Amino acid sequence: MNALPFHVVTLTHPVWDEALACAKRLPGDALPELRLDLFPEADPEALVDALRRRCLVTCRRVSEGGRWPDEDEEGRLAHLTQAVKGRPAWLDLEWDLPVPVEIQAARTHVRLLRSIHVPPGVFDLETRLQHLPEGEAFKWVGWADRLADNARLRPALAWARDRGLALSAFLMGPKGIPSRALQGAWGGAFTYAAPDDGPAAAPGQLPLATLQAWRCARLHPGHGLCGVIGDPVLHSRGPAFHNPRFQRAFKDLLYLPLACGEAGEAVAALEALGVLGLSITAPLKLDLPQALGLEGPLNTLWRRAPGDPWQGANTDAEAFGQALSSLVPGPVLLLGAGGVARTSRAGLEAAGRPVLQVSRQRPVTTREVAAFGPVGLVQATSLGMAPEDPAPFGDLLEAARPSARWAVEWIYKEDTAFALWAREAGLALVEGSALFEAQAEAQSRRFIEGCGGAL
Numbered sequence: 001m002n003a004l005p006f007h008v009v010t011l012t013h014p015v016w017d018e019a020l021a022c023a024k025r026l027p028g029d030a031l032p033e034l035r036l037d038l039f040p041e042a043d044p045e046a047l048v049d050a051l052r053r054r055c056l057v058t059c060r061r062v063s064e065g066g067r068w069p070d071e072d073e074e075g076r077l078a079h080l081t082q083a084v085k086g087r088p089a090w091l092d093l094e095w096d097l098p099v100p101v102e103i104q105a106a107r108t109h110v111r112l113l114r115s116i117h118v119p120p121g122v123f124d125l126e127t128r129l130q131h132l133p134e135g136e137a138f139k140w141v142g143w144a145d146r147l148a149d150n151a152r153l154r155p156a157l158a159w160a161r162d163r164g165l166a167l168s169a170f171l172m173g174p175k176g177i178p179s180r181a182l183q184g185a186w187g188g189a190f191t192y193a194a195p196d197d198g199p200a201a202a203p204g205q206l207p208l209a210t211l212q213a214w215r216c217a218r219l220h221p222g223h224g225l226c227g228v229i230g231d232p233v234l235h236s237r238g239p240a241f242h243n244p245r246f247q248r249a250f251k252d253l254l255y256l257p258l259a260c261g262e263a264g265e266a267v268a269a270l271e272a273l274g275v276l277g278l279s280i281t282a283p284l285k286l287d288l289p290q291a292l293g294l295e296g297p298l299n300t301l302w303r304r305a306p307g308d309p310w311q312g313a314n315t316d317a318e319a320f321g322q323a324l325s326s327l328v329p330g331p332v333l334l335l336g337a338g339g340v341a342r343t344s345r346a347g348l349e350a351a352g353r354p355v356l357q358v359s360r361q362r363p364v365t366t367r368e369v370a371a372f373g374p375v376g377l378v379q380a381t382s383l384g385m386a387p388e389d390p391a392p393f394g395d396l397l398e399a400a401r402p403s404a405r406w407a408v409e410w411i412y413k414e415d416t417a418f419a420l421w422a423r424e425a426g427l428a429l430v431e432g433s434a435l436f437e438a439q440a441e442a443q444s445r446r447f448i449e450g451c452g453g454a455l
Contacts, residue, residue, distance in 0.1 A: 004090065004113070004137050004166060004190045005029045006217040008056055009208050010201035012194065016042060022195045023051055029217060030193070030208060031056055031090070035201070036079050037068040044079050048086030056113060057083045058092035064117040065172075065202055084110055095133055095140075115139040123149075125156045125169055137166035137189065144176035144204075147260045147269035153179050154186045158221075161187030168192070174234060174259040176204045178225070178273060181211065181256055185219035214243055214254060223252045224452040226277030226302075229269075230284050231261030232385070237412065237436060238279055245444045253277070253451055263287035274306040276451035279443055282382060285339030297339035300443050302450040313446060316340065319438035320347045320408070323430045327406045329353060330375030335392050337361055340410050341380035348378070358393060366399035373403040377422070384409070384416030384432075391417040401425050412436040 007030040011019035016039055023032040032051060036044055036059040048055060059076050060066020068076045081102045084091060087109050093099065095116035103110070114135035118124060120143040128140060138160075144150060153169045160167035166189040170179040183191040193208040194200040200207075211217070226246075228238040234257050242255040253276070260266045266288050269275070278301040280288055289296035289312055298312040324347060332348050334341060337359035348355045356372045358364045359381075377400060383389040391397060397418075407422035412432030422429045 004056070005031050006184060006190050007031070007193050007208055007211060008033050008190055009193050009195055010035060010205070012038065012198040012201050016047070018197070019195075020050055022197055023055070026208075033058055033092075033192070033201075034083075034088070035060060035066065036083060037061075037066040037076075040068070040079075044083035045086040048083050048088045051088075053087050053089055055088050056090040056092060057088045058115075059083075064094075090137075092139075093135070095128065095138075099134055111136040113137045113139060115141070117141045119143075120145060123152060125153065129156060129160065129165075129167075132165075138168070140167070140169040141202075142169075142171050142176075144171035144173045144179070146265055147175050147178075147258055148265070148272035150176060150178040150182075151269075151272035157183070157187035159187075160189075166190070171204070173203045174257075177206065178227075178256055178258070180204060180206060181214060181216050181254065182219065182223075182225070184217055185221055185223045185254075187221075191216065210239075214239065214256075215247065216254075219254060220252070223254055224276040225256065225273055226253050226279075226447050226451060227256040227258040227275065228279040228281060229258040229260055229266055229288070230281035231259055233257040233259055233281060235385075235413075236279075236281070238440065241437075241440045242444050242447065246448065249448045251448050251452065253447060255447075260284075263291040267291050271306070276305070277302040277443075277447040279440075282338060282340070286342075297342050299339075299343075299439065300446060302446050304450060304452070311446075311450065313442070314343060315439035315442035315446075316435070317343050317347055318442055319435045320344060321351070322438055323408060323435060324348070324351050324353075327408075327428070327430070328375055330405075331356065331372055332376040332378055333358065333369060333372065333374035333396065333400050333404075334378045334380060335359075335396075336378075336380035336382075338380070338382070341378075344378050344380045344408075344410075358396060364396070366395050369396050369399040370402075374400045375403060375405050377404055377407040377427070379407065379409045379411070379416075379418045382411075384411035384413060384418060389417060391421045394421075397421060406430070408435070410435060 010033045013019040032055045034055045084106045092113045095114045112135035114133045168188045168190045194205045196209045228236045246253045285297040289298040294312045299316045300313040301310045331354040334357040381392045383392045406428040408430045409419045409432045
């Protein structure tokens with residue numbers, strides 16, 4: 001029997017035929033996890049046989065994120081025992097359970113993974129490692145309440161690696177993503193992934209293709225961490241943009257989404273995780289630089305090593321300035337009042353363009369807009385992040401339509417309501433995706449040149 005491969009892919013498909021097809025497509029470094037609780041009516045032995053024994057069999061209780069009723073423990077163990085008759089390569093048995101006689105008899109050909117899911121607020125990993133149950137591999141799963149919680153796993157994972165112990169320890173939830181992606185770098189022997197064609201089995205679980213694109217199985221302890229920090233960030237294109245550039249530059253950096261919306265929590269996480277490079281998004285573009293003693297708004301921070309002073313830049317401003325240079329001069333209607341709006345206003349004023357700014361805190365009338373006669377419109381609100389978001393200040397947009405010639409959309413999702421309105425109005429449109437590409441390219445250069453060891 002082989003050891004667990006690095007990737008364990010949970011078959012979460014609603015239909016077994018889809019799950020089986022996915023399992024057959026998995027590469028050699030990915031083992032399918034057969035969750036019996038997701039296919040409760042099927043014959044467990046037949047499912048294992050269909051997978052040709054190459055699987056990890058699990059039957060997860062409701063209290064641990066599964067679907068098997070907690071009150072039917074006898075039925076659950078019977079299901080696991082039935083699966084063992086199919087001789088799977090691996091079987092997941094809860095950490096605190098004694099090994100049933102029937103499963104013990106199969107130990108010559110079935111390896112045991114002992115797992116525990118602890119409630120939010122509990123962190124007993126070190127204690128549990130001092131009292132290991134019988135098994136060949138071990139999995140400890142907690143919950144990330146704060147971004148810095150991820151760093152608490154690192155010493156235990158390194159301890160396990162140094163002793164040849166096959167351990168995976170990670171945190172669930174959006175804030176636990178670093179523990180999943182950095183599992184190998186920190187000493188973990190394996191990590192869990194969602195199928196590329198199916199839903200995640202747990203909050204924060206990443207698709208296999210994402211982990212492979214980030215080369216998580218190849219990360220080593222010397223890899224530095226960069227990321228996009230803010231809330232929300234899970235939609236960010238940053239990882240797909242920066243990680244390939246790091247790889248092409250042979251730079252030992254990994255770029256992740258770092259979900260955090262409070263500056264104090266962010267500062268604690270930067271030090272606990274040893275973060276080297278940051279893209280800052282809402283709501284932290286002003287608050288986080290200020291908490292670090294820098295003047296904002298900034299969207300880019302970097303340092304050579306943990307403990308070194310931070311350097312900062314506003315590559316949003318750089319990208320916006322480049323875009324403005326090719327647009328018809330004249331007065332501009334600026335929508336919004338946050339960090340992006342502040343960056344936009346500074347860029348417009350530096351270019352000598354008159355600005356009329358509107359927000360919920362600073363309302364203006366349609367008559368004022370018409371009298372101002374804006375040539376350009378800059379959409380710097382957060383509206384557009386959600387698909388159902390309307391265009392901001394619709395009445396003011398209509399008042400600006402007769403004089404407007406161009407528009408800038410900061411939201412880099414495609415076809416926001418504002419972008420659709422601008423196209424329908426026949427305006428030259430600078431899309432958010434174009435601004436993102438320009439500012440992200442400037443960020444990547446700084447990260448590659450300024451984070452970690454020299455090239």
